[in-house]
Amino acid sequence: MASVLLKNVYKEFDGGVIAVSDFSLSVEDREFIILVGPSGCGKSTTLRMIAGLEEITQGEIYIDDRLVNDVQPKDRDIAMVFQNYALYPHMTVYDNMAFGLKLRKIPKDDIKRRVTEAARILEIEHLLDRKPKALSGGQRQRVALGRAIVRDPKVFLMDEPLSNLDAKLRVQMRVEITKLHQRLNTTIIYVTHDQTEAMTMGTRIVVMKDGFIQQVDSPSELYLHPVNTFVAGFIGMPPMNFINTTIYDEDGELKVKFGSNVITLPADKYDTEEVRNYIDKEVIMGVRPEAISDTPDDVAASPTTVFDADVDVVEMLGAETYVYMTHEGYSLTARVDPMATVSRVGEPAKFRIDGRRIALFDQETEQAIIT
Amino acid sequence: MDELTKSIRRVGELLINTVGVVDDTGLVIACTDESRLGQKDREAVALIESGDTFRVTGKNTWQRLATRPGLNYYCFIEGSDPVALDYLGLLSEWLGLAVRDWGNESRRDNLLRNVLLQNELPGEIASKARNLGIIYTASRICILVRLEHRDTGGECVEVIGNLFPDRETDYVVSIDDRNIVLIHTLTPDDSGEVNRIAVEIRDNLSTELMTKVSIGIGMPAYNLRDCARSYRESALALEVGGLFSRDRSIVYYEKLGLGRLIYQMSPTLCKIFLDEVFPNDSYEALDRETLNTVEVFFACSLNGSETSRRLFVHRNTLVYRLDKVQKITGLDLRNFDDAVLFKFASMVKRYLERQGGVLGGAPNWLNRP
Numbered sequence: 001m002a003s004v005l006l007k008n009v010y011k012e013f014d015g016g017v018i019a020v021s022d023f024s025l026s027v028e029d030r031e032f033i034i035l036v037g038p039s040g041c042g043k044s045t046t047l048r049m050i051a052g053l054e055e056i057t058q059g060e061i062y063i064d065d066r067l068v069n070d071v072q073p074k075d076r077d078i079a080m081v082f083q084n085y086a087l088y089p090h091m092t093v094y095d096n097m098a099f100g101l102k103l104r105k106i107p108k109d110d111i112k113r114r115v116t117e118a119a120r121i122l123e124i125e126h127l128l129d130r131k132p133k134a135l136s137g138g139q140r141q142r143v144a145l146g147r148a149i150v151r152d153p154k155v156f157l158m159d160e161p162l163s164n165l166d167a168k169l170r171v172q173m174r175v176e177i178t179k180l181h182q183r184l185n186t187t188i189i190y191v192t193h194d195q196t197e198a199m200t201m202g203t204r205i206v207v208m209k210d211g212f213i214q215q216v217d218s219p220s221e222l223y224l225h226p227v228n229t230f231v232a233g234f235i236g237m238p239p240m241n242f243i244n245t246t247i248y249d250e251d252g253e254l255k256v257k258f259g260s261n262v263i264t265l266p267a268d269k270y271d272t273e274e275v276r277n278y279i280d281k282e283v284i285m286g287v288r289p290e291a292i293s294d295t296p297d298d299v300a301a302s303p304t305t306v307f308d309a310d311v312d313v314v315e316m317l318g319a320e321t322y323v324y325m326t327h328e329g330y331s332l333t334a335r336v337d338p339m340a341t342v343s344r345v346g347e348p349a350k351f352r353i354d355g356r357r358i359a360l361f362d363q364e365t366e367q368a369i370i371t
Numbered sequence: 372m373d374e375l376t377k378s379i380r381r382v383g384e385l386l387i388n389t390v391g392v393v394d395d396t397g398l399v400i401a402c403t404d405e406s407r408l409g410q411k412d413r414e415a416v417a418l419i420e421s422g423d424t425f426r427v428t429g430k431n432t433w434q435r436l437a438t439r440p441g442l443n444y445y446c447f448i449e450g451s452d453p454v455a456l457d458y459l460g461l462l463s464e465w466l467g468l469a470v471r472d473w474g475n476e477s478r479r480d481n482l483l484r485n486v487l488l489q490n491e492l493p494g495e496i497a498s499k500a501r502n503l504g505i506i507y508t509a510s511r512i513c514i515l516v517r518l519e520h521r522d523t524g525g526e527c528v529e530v531i532g533n534l535f536p537d538r539e540t541d542y543v544v545s546i547d548d549r550n551i552v553l554i555h556t557l558t559p560d561d562s563g564e565v566n567r568i569a570v571e572i573r574d575n576l577s578t579e580l581m582t583k584v585s586i587g588i589g590m591p592a593y594n595l596r597d598c599a600r601s602y603r604e605s606a607l608a609l610e611v612g613g614l615f616s617r618d619r620s621i622v623y624y625e626k627l628g629l630g631r632l633i634y635q636m637s638p639t640l641c642k643i644f645l646d647e648v649f650p651n652d653s654y655e656a657l658d659r660e661t662l663n664t665v666e667v668f669f670a671c672s673l674n675g676s677e678t679s680r681r682l683f684v685h686r687n688t689l690v691y692r693l694d695k696v697q698k699i700t701g702l703d704l705r706n707f708d709d710a711v712l713f714k715f716a717s718m719v720k721r722y723l724e725r726q727g728g729v730l731g732g733a734p735n736w737l738n739r740p
Contacts, residue, residue: 013407013618017666031557053583072520073581080581084567088533099533100579108383147578210681258446 001076002064002187003029004050004152009059009156011211012047019045020220023303032181034202036195037234042189042211047157050189052076064154071346072275079153083092083160085144087132093119094128097146111150118149119217121183138169138176145180145221149296149370160199174200195235199223200288229366232286238322242330243285244363256285259328261307266355275360283369286359292334294343296321297350305355325351374476375401378469386458392436395419395443415445427451433458434459435468444470445624464596476538479503483544485596487513487552487602496596505542508594512565514553515605516572519583521548530579531572552605554598557591584610586621610634614725615718629715634720641719648716653700664692668704669714675705 004027004253008271011020020042027033032061035043048054051062052073068076087096094115101111119125122142134141141161148156159178162170178201181188192198199207207214207222207230215227226232232240245256247265254265254275263285267273293299299306309325309332322329334351336343343349359371375392383403384388391402397416399407402607414428422434432451435446446466448459473699482499485491497507520529528545531553535541540556555568569586576582589604604624612622624631633641645654657665664682666690671677679689693704702709 017618017670018663019618051577051581053577053581073577073583076581078580078581084570084574085578086534086571086575088536090536091533102380103529103579210683336546 001028001197003062003064004155004187004189005060005065006046006050007060008061008181009016009049009061010044010057011042011049011054012057019211020049023211023213025206025213025216030185030187031191032178032201032203034198034205035189035191035208036193036198036205037208037214039193040137040210041208043193043206043208044159046208047159047189047191050155051078051080053080060132066103069155077154079151079156081145081148081156081161083163085141085161085164087135087140087143089132089336092129092131093124093143093146095136096132096143100147101150104309106204114150114152115146118146121180122146132307137165138173141165141169141173142176145177149184154187156186156188158188160192162192163194163209168184170197177201193276196237200236206234207234209234217312225368225371226286226359227368228257229286229361232368232371234363236288238289238333238335240359241287241289242361243287243332244282246280246282247275247286249276249279254279256283258285258307258330261327263307263353264304264355265358269356270358270360270370272370278362278369280359282363283359284366285361286361286371287332287353288357289322289333289335291354291357292323292336293331293352293354294334294336294349295340296342299350302352302355305353306350307353308348308350314343314345316343323347372424373465373707374472375469378466386448388455388458390446390448390458390462392470393447401499402445408647412447415447416419418445419443432456432459434463436463437469437677440695442470447502449479475503476620479505480544483542483554484546487544487546487599489599493596500595505595507596510557510591510593511554511595511598511601513589513592513601513605514565514572515587515589515602515609516551516576517585517587517609518549518551518554518576519585521552522582523548526580527551527576527584528584530575534571534575536566551609552602557740566621573620584620585613587612588621588623590624607631607634614722629718630722633715633719636719636722638723638726641723645716645720645723648702648712654717654720655697656699659696661692664689664714665696665704665717668693671712673705673707673710 006023006025009020009023010018012018016190017230023046035046037043045054049056052068052071054067064077078273088099089097101114101327110169118166121130122145124139124142124146127135135143144161162173165173174197190201202219203318204216204218205222206216209230215222215231222231222235226235229242233242243258245258247254249257253267254270256263256265307327309327311323311325313324315322316338321336321341323334323336323343324343325334361367377639379390379392379401382400389404391399391404391407393412393415394400395420397411399410399412402408406637414431415433418426418428418433430449432455433445433447436446440444446459446463448455448462482491482503486496500507516531522528528543528551531551532543535543535553535555542554544552544554546552551575553572555565565588569588573584573586576584587605587609589601589608592598592601607626608622608627610625611630611634612619616622667676667681668678671681675686675689682689699715703709704713
């Protein structure tokens with residue numbers, strides 16, 4: 001168990017391509033932190049720099065308060081789990097887990113103790129005598145995790161370990177890894193491009209884009225208070241609706257308009273100096289799909305935030321329904337209660353935005369004004 | 372040796388007695404007690420000098436292994452009671468087989484190494500391969516794994532060998548302590564398989580040994596002799612890849628593109644070309660920020676909007692920087708022909724810098740016919 005500290009870390013590849021820029025992050029001891037972002041954002045490079053598998057161009061990396069910039073990867077006391085795990089096909093599960101320890105000349109009794117303990121934690125004790133071909137995908141993944149656990153490292157680094165699994169198994173293993181973190185009580189740095197994985201597993205999430213950290217926060221803070229349109233759009237499924245609009249003051253009330261629809265911003269939240277600075281300026285209005293409702297009761301309850309739109313598609317997913325709509329060139333998505341929705345494909349309908357859940361972003365910098 | 376070590380490990384799991392094997396100089400080459408490895412055993416030396424095939428000495432009982440003539444190995448077991456003697460009889464047969472296999476494996480490794488390094492007479496390869504049970508005509512590909520640090524203990528070879536344990540289709544050959552070749556037999560539906568294998572090797576070495584590797588992949592070879600070409604290509608892929616795309620850990624010979632062409636140009640020709648494209652060292656006048664902008668502009672396929680988005684700069688800033696490049700070099704990078712010329716010349720420049728600094732020229736063996 002250990003803390004990890006990255007101070008102003010840069011990675012520049014040949015030709016001046018900067019993969020990671022000014023990356024500073026403090027990972028607490030026993031924390032489960034997730035690096036998330038689209039492919040090419042520098043998250044795997046960052047992980048490999050922590051592991052020592054990639055040299056850093058500039059900056060400092062500390063593991064447990066020890067500067068490790070010049071420490072060999074094998075001496076950093078970390079274990080990595082990759083997406084492309086491969087088990088040794090002719091070895092049993094026991095031997096697969098023990099192999100790395102044998103290479104390190106760990107005494108046999110110690111190997112047995114560590115493998116047995118890891119198997120118990122992963123609940124694969126009954127599989128120790130099996131060969132990989134007799135295992136399911138999930139069981140193989142557990143063995144791959146076991147190979148890292150037996151090393152008893154200070155920090156686990158996981159680089160998209162679930163990406164090769166099918167959707168159902170991925171959900172299952174997500175829960176398994178979260179439980180594993182609780183059982184091992186150790187520091188895990190986990191890389192994924194899947195925002196759902198990030199939201200469900202991490203205690204904190206680092207959102208990256210083009211080598212830069214965009215925001216470091218808890219899942220709920222990221223979702224409710226994104227710092228810019230990238231984070232707002234990346235976190236959440238379906239993504240946040242973005243509408244280019246202008247704020248204006250009408251009789252002391254702040255309003256935004258898109259098409260012929262006018263939405264009044266609730267004064268108690270939005271009538272602030274920051275928002276008033278944007279009066280008569282173009283902004284981006286962000287609305288989460290679940291903040292849009294189509295039930296008659298909701299529409300009647302807040303007439304100042306109601307808008308009209310034509311329903312294009314209604315997707316019934318069981319526990320929720322997605323309504324895709326357009327209005328004068330604006331496209332929006334709503335996530336509504338399937339039992340209460342009144343939206344019908346091809347028909348116009350009235351929708352209500354939960355006024356307190358509107359986010360406003362600067363149109364030029366794309367930074368949040370208020371969320 | 373791999374088989375013998377594995378066999379001894381297995382014995383260690385089954386028996387509580389210490390068991391080991393010494394070679395004809397008395398050196399312990401495999402033992403369940405790993406602290407004795409590499410030590411010369413006095414009892415063994417005395418036994419070998421006496422010419423006996425069986426002896427009880429002190430705590431141990433010794434027996435010569437049942438191998439083929441010319442191979443002299445001895446097995447020992449702790450104890451001299453009847454049960455230990457029974458075990459020793461069985462072990463000498465079993466370990467004898469392992470040593471014989473190792474002998475074959477060793478000769479096979481030597482043959483393959485010599486084939487790859489073109490140290491084998493072409494006319495003899497087929498017959499030698501047949502004697503060692505290697506199919507001569509088969510579609511194979513060479514995957515060269517270059518380690519950042521020396522593999523003095525042979526752990527990397529062991530990891531790769533265990534990932535591909537089928538000795539009929541995959542051969543792991545250690546060229547030296549930093550270069551390991553996997554000769555993989557291709558199957559008709561192997562599309563994408565080679566990349567998967569390369570990624571698996573890279574990730575497994577990182578997982579097990581925390582070792583950074585670069586992997587070069589040659590073109591398919593259709594007989595054993597042709598594997599030398601595939602190996603040369605994989606080595607060239609690493610050399611050229613190291614020059615032009617050092618951020619990539621897996622490099623394909625077939626995807627070297629312009630780099631392969633430039634690699635074959637003489638330094639004199641490169642200098643003449645650079646003087647023509649960038650007269651008066653105009654390239655040197657470009658600052659780091661501008662060069663980074665150009666790199667991203669190329670990466671975005673000359674798309675201005677995408678480039679300014681990725682660089683977080685206003686489009687006018689991008690236009691200003693591209694104008695600056697045009698003013699200094701005379702090349703308008705928005706024009707495809709000029710962009711190609713700039714790209715090619717900047718690669719030539721990088722090649723010249725590296726060749727003068729790091730490389731010191733291509734190794735001679737890469738240029739063999």
